[in-house]
Amino acid sequence: MQxxxxxxxxxxxxxxxxxxxxxxxWRLECxxxxxxxxxxxxxxxxxxxxPFSQSFDPLLRRAFSIMTTDEENSFEIVFRAMGKGTGVLAxxxxxxxxxxxxxxGIPFDLELFHVKQKTKAILVGGGIGVPPMVFLAKALKAQxxxxxxxxxxxxxxxxxxxxxxxxxNVAPLIxxxxxxxxxxGRVTDILRPLLEVEAENVAVFTCxxxxxxxxxxxxxxxxxxxxxxxxxxxxxxxxxVCNGCVIKTKPxxxxxxNHGEVSAYEVYRRACVEGPVCNANExxxx
Amino acid sequence: MSINTTNNPLxxxxxxxxxxxxxxTASGTFGYGQExxxxxxxSRLGAIVCKTVTRHPRAGNPSPRTCEIVGGxxxxxxxxxxxxxxxxxxxxxxxxxxxxxxxxxxxxxTIEEFAYLCEVLSAQEGISAIELNISCPNVSxxxxxxxxxxxxxxVVNGARQATHLPIFAKLSPNVTxxxxxxxxAEAGGADALSVANTFVGLAIDVKSRKPRLANVTxxxxxxxxxxxxxxxxxxxxxxxxxxxxxxxxxxxxxxAVEFMLAGATAVQIGTxxxxxxxxALEVIDGIQNYLEEQNxxxxxxxxxxxxx
Numbered sequence: 001m002q003x004x005x006x007x008x009x010x011x012x013x014x015x016x017x018x019x020x021x022x023x024x025x026w027r028l029e030c031x032x033x034x035x036x037x038x039x040x041x042x043x044x045x046x047x048x049x050x051p052f053s054q055s056f057d058p059l060l061r062r063a064f065s066i067m068t069t070d071e072e073n074s075f076e077i078v079f080r081a082m083g084k085g086t087g088v089l090a091x092x093x094x095x096x097x098x099x100x101x102x103x104x105g106i107p108f109d110l111e112l113f114h115v116k117q118k119t120k121a122i123l124v125g126g127g128i129g130v131p132p133m134v135f136l137a138k139a140l141k142a143q144x145x146x147x148x149x150x151x152x153x154x155x156x157x158x159x160x161x162x163x164x165x166x167x168x169n170v171a172p173l174i175x176x177x178x179x180x181x182x183x184x185g186r187v188t189d190i191l192r193p194l195l196e197v198e199a200e201n202v203a204v205f206t207c208x209x210x211x212x213x214x215x216x217x218x219x220x221x222x223x224x225x226x227x228x229x230x231x232x233x234x235x236x237x238x239x240x241v242c243n244g245c246v247i248k249t250k251p252x253x254x255x256x257x258n259h260g261e262v263s264a265y266e267v268y269r270r271a272c273v274e275g276p277v278c279n280a281n282e283x284x285x286x
Numbered sequence: 287m288s289i290n291t292t293n294n295p296l297x298x299x300x301x302x303x304x305x306x307x308x309x310x311t312a313s314g315t316f317g318y319g320q321e322x323x324x325x326x327x328x329s330r331l332g333a334i335v336c337k338t339v340t341r342h343p344r345a346g347n348p349s350p351r352t353c354e355i356v357g358g359x360x361x362x363x364x365x366x367x368x369x370x371x372x373x374x375x376x377x378x379x380x381x382x383x384x385x386x387x388x389x390x391x392x393x394x395x396t397i398e399e400f401a402y403l404c405e406v407l408s409a410q411e412g413i414s415a416i417e418l419n420i421s422c423p424n425v426s427x428x429x430x431x432x433x434x435x436x437x438x439x440x441v442v443n444g445a446r447q448a449t450h451l452p453i454f455a456k457l458s459p460n461v462t463x464x465x466x467x468x469x470x471a472e473a474g475g476a477d478a479l480s481v482a483n484t485f486v487g488l489a490i491d492v493k494s495r496k497p498r499l500a501n502v503t504x505x506x507x508x509x510x511x512x513x514x515x516x517x518x519x520x521x522x523x524x525x526x527x528x529x530x531x532x533x534x535x536x537x538x539x540x541x542a543v544e545f546m547l548a549g550a551t552a553v554q555i556g557t558x559x560x561x562x563x564x565x566a567l568e569v570i571d572g573i574q575n576y577l578e579e580q581n582x583x584x585x586x587x588x589x590x591x592x593x594x
Contacts, residue, residue, distance in 0.1 A: 006324045008563060052562045053538040056357045056509040060561060085354075101325075101563070234352050236359060237560040239325070241317035243337075243363045244352035256372075265368045267345035273321070 006104055006239065007032065010097040014074055020157050022081045023128075024090050025067075027074050033103050034069040039136035040230055040277040041066055043077065043102035044238035047088040052099075058085040063235045063272075065207065066103065067131035068138065068164065078131045078160055104238050105276050108136050108205055112226050113145055118203040121147040122194060124187050124216050126208020127154070130161040132230055136205055141168050148173065150190050152212060156181030188215045199223040206230070206280075217280035227280035233271040240273035247271050248284040295577050296570070296585050298332070298551055300529050301452045301477030303415055305332040305387060305552065308585055309542065309570045312533055312556030313338055313391035313417060313456070314363065318377040319384050325563035329385025330570060335554060336381060338391045338419045341399050343369035348500040353489055358508025358535065359557060360487055362501030365393060365422060370406055382412030389454065393419040397437075397444045404448040416451050418442060418476075421458035421483040423505045432458035432483075435470035442474030454531060456480035457522075464518050465525035472526045480531045480554065481519045485511050508557040509535045516548050523549020523590055537565060539572020546588040 015027040033043065042065045048055035062085045069075035081090035092098065112118060121140050125133035130151055140147045149172035153159045159181050165172045173190045174182025183189065187208075195202070206216045207230035220227035233245035246268035254266035269275065296307035310333045318336050319328055328334065346366025353360050368376060370392075381388045390407050394400035400418060407413055420431035420441055431437045432455075442455050455471035457464060459482035468479055484505025489498040497503075515534020523530045532550030536542050537558040545553050558565035577585060 008325055046561065052558070052565070053568070056537065058354065059357060059508055059557075060354050060359060234350055234354075236352050236354075236361075237315075237563075239563060240321040241315060241337075242352065242361070242560055243314075243346065243366050244361060246346070246349055246351060246366070248349070263343050263368070263372075264345040265343040265366065265372075268349075268366060 006101065008099070008101050009033070010099055013092060013094050013096050013098055016092065016094055019078065019160060022090075023078055023158070023160055024081060025076060025078045027076050028098060028100070029074050031073050033066070034073050034075045035071055037066050037069055037075060037103040038107035039066075039139050040107035040132055041103040041105050042276065043100045044104060044235070045089065046099040047085040049092060049096050058088060060085070060236050061101065061238060062086060062089065063238060065132035065135070065230065067134050069135070078128065080128045101238055105272060106274065108228055108230070108277050110139065110143065112203050112228070116203065116226055118201060118226070119146060120198070120202045121145060122191065122202050122204045123147055123149045124152070124191060124204060124206040124208070125149065125161060126152040126187060126212040127158055128160075129206070129208030129212075129230070129232070132207050133205065134161050134164045137165060137168055137170070148194065150175070150187050151182070152176070152187035152208065153181075154178065186215070187212060188219055191216065191219055195219065195223040195225060199225050203227070214285045217283065217285060220280060228277055229280045229283065230276045231271045231278060231283070232276070235272050238272045240270055243270060245271040247275060247278060249282055250284050253282040295583060296574060298586060300415070300454070300531070300552060303387070303452045303477070307332040307570050308546065308552035308573070309566050310335050310389065310531065310552060310554045311559060311566055312554035313419065315556040315559045318381055319386070320380045322559070322563050323384065326567060330567055331386040332552060332570075333387040333389050333414060334381065334384070335389040335391050335417055336377065337367060338365050338393045338422065339367055339370050339373045339403065340365060340393050341370055341395075341403060343367065343372065350498065350500055353498040355487075355489060355506065355510065358506055358510035360489055360499060360504035360506050361484070362499045362504035364501065370403055374406075374410065378410060378412070387414035388412060389415045389417050391417040391419050391456070393422060397441045400441050401444040401448040404445045404451070404453075408449040408451055413451060415454060415477070416445065416449060417454040417456050417480055418445055419456050421456050423458070423460060423484055423486045423503070432467055433461050435466045438467050439470040439474040442471050442476050446475030452477040454478045454480045457482050459483065459515065459518050459534075460486050465521050468522040468526050472528050476528060478529045478531055478551070479522060479526065480533055481522050481550075482515055482533060485514065507535065509537055511535045512541060516544060519545055519550050520548040520592075536569070539569045539576060542569045542573055543576055543588060546585065547590070547592040549590040551586075551589050
């Protein structure tokens with residue numbers, strides 16, 4: 001698959017549907033992204049319909065992982081209306097044009113399967129971190145790899161992605177903190193027994209809130225399982241110029257790529273261009 | 287008013303430096319050009335002011351480094367950069383070839399370090415000017431030169447002795463009287479003054495009662511600071527003879543024209559680039575249309591042309 005050039009697009013909003021309370025699923029028309037985006041990549045969206053010169057509040061773009069594409073004309077995202085920016089987005093109407101940058105960021109790396117000879121992926125999505133797992137599941141299925149999704153959420157109303165995984169003929173395992181859907185507990189309560197059974201064969205991919213990513217990463221470290229995480233940070237620019245969205249790296253991953261010396265500069269990497277996907281063992285979780 | 291020697295109504299001069307238009311990118315908002323090249327025809331810019339370069343690589347501050355506020359944002363990046371040695375190898379070759387004049391922004395912890403950086407850069411080809419970042423609000427020591435007139439004059443003079451390149455001094459707005467600092471920078475030998483840097487601010491998350499930035503305080507930028515920055519430019523323009531480069535929340539061509547009417551010869555686009563990578567190009571186009579509509583032959587005629 002060819003990585004599409006990053007561009008500033010005006011994409012037509014084709015569908016907007018509130019799939020569960022406050023969770024909006026959008027279909028956007030943009031052939032370049034539909035054909036070129038890779039699982040783990042994201043778009044950076046201007047909330048307001050008004051041109052930038054006429055609307056300064058909310059000011060900054062909002063980042064959303066791509067959930068699916070039809071590989072031809074359109075792609076989908078899901079977002080939760082929780083603040084000023086997503087609140088404005090939730091009120092946008094079908095037919096309007098959405099100003100977005102994309103496709104952005106480093107995607108998930110499926111070379112992991114070929115290099116490490118893994119046969120199965122466990123996809124752990126927490127809350128609004130589920131959409132990129134759906135996109136990844138589709139790619140894995142197309143390449144003939146087995147996968148098991150795990151969905152975590154606060155409550156049954158916050159669970160998204162079930163039907164998308166079922167369309168791929170795999171039933172997701174679900175954990176909610178209040179027990180209203182699936183089992184009462186957290187994604188790691190489901191992940192641990194899976195790893196106990198077949199740690200040698202699997203690789204883990206995950207996206208969600210930071211505490212969940214940290215818990216999943218620690219569990220994978222315990223079982224010596226390869227794990228890739230998609231990190232979420234405040235992302236003002238999304239294109240690598242502001243240095244605002246940084247992730248702290250572990251000391252042994254601070255080598256300067258070309259010269260080999262340990263560099264202060266490499267302490268932090270930018271989530272938008274050197275992520276959002278990182279190998280979990282490279283991230284300083286403390 | 288100087289007379290235009292070319293047919294380009296947008297052409298301006300900053301000391302000995304001639305630029306094709308008055309719109310520059312602000313340091314720390316445009317990376318080293320390469321990051322933005324997918325979105326912007328860089329050769330159309332008046333100049334690129336690249337992210338601050340220091341003597342040694344800097345890790346920068348912990349996360350979170352940024353937060354949004356009403357009409358703007360706050361940042362405390364902490365001058366994360368690869369350092370001068372790697373800058374010359376990794377960043378300069380692209381910037382030199384990208385088609386826009388290059389202004390390298392530097393910060394030192396001492397007067398000697400500023401001079402050293404200027405000397406090293408002077409030996410390189412393809413650099414049009416040096417901007418001295420004597421005003422970063424987000425580093426704990428050494429960089430607060432711009433709050434003291436005597437230190438400002440010394441550091442600018444040290445740089446002046448170290449380079450033949452035009453020098454811009456980037457001033458802090460977080461001072462009692464910015465005109466005192468402006469005069470000191472002029473006396474030290476600055477060819478132009480960049481007015482100004484971000485305003486120090488604070489934002490608190492009431493749920494956790496924690497500051498929204500790990501650094502506690504940060505620099506406020508964006509449309510929210512525009513009127514305050516505009517006043518600072520106006521006061522400096524009336525206090526010194528060297529040209530002023532206006533900076534502070536400029537998002538549109540009308541913002542840019544306001545800064546020029548207040549006395550700025552050129553402007554820098556900062557936070558707006560985060561929102562629209564090509565914001566600077568839209569500002570250039572807008573100024574050009576304005577000149578045609580107002581029947582003004584040269585953008586230089588706008589400088590300080592506010593009618594009181």
